[in-house]
Each structure stands twice: as C-alpha cells, then as structure tokens.
Amino acid sequence: MKITHHEKPSEKRARKKDDCERRRKKLHKIPYEPQFTKFQVSARHFQVKRPSQADDSTNK
Numbered sequence: 001m002k003i004t005h006h007e008k009p010s011e012k013r014a015r016k017k018d019d020c021e022r023r024r025k026k027l028h029k030i031p032y033e034p035q036f037t038k039f040q041v042s043a044r045h046f047q048v049k050r051p052s053q054a055d056d057s058t059n060k
Helices: 009-028 036-049 051-059
Strands: none
Touching: none
C-alpha cells in the first residue's frame, strides 16, 4: 500500500471523526444531537451484560 498524500496524524484523526459523524447521520437520517437516548439504551445493555460494572455506574 503506497501512501501518496502525507498528512499530519491530527488531520487524519479529524477527517476520520468527520467521516464517522457523516456516516452516522446518513444511517439514522437525523441530526447529530439526539445522542443521549441512544447512550441510555447502550448503558442499559451494559448493565444487563455486566452486572459487576453496573454497580460502579450507579454508585457514581
């Protein structure tokens, strides 16, 4: 694999983040803001899968 265009790691990271956000927007067809509900759902999944760590999250 030959890299023709060299870019700083920071630029690469920023571009990757942009791509990720763009892809996520495209998938859900919603603005990027309503992320909180999704996070709550995943947190609930976490508690189901790992009861040992669920205690830590509730004790914060």
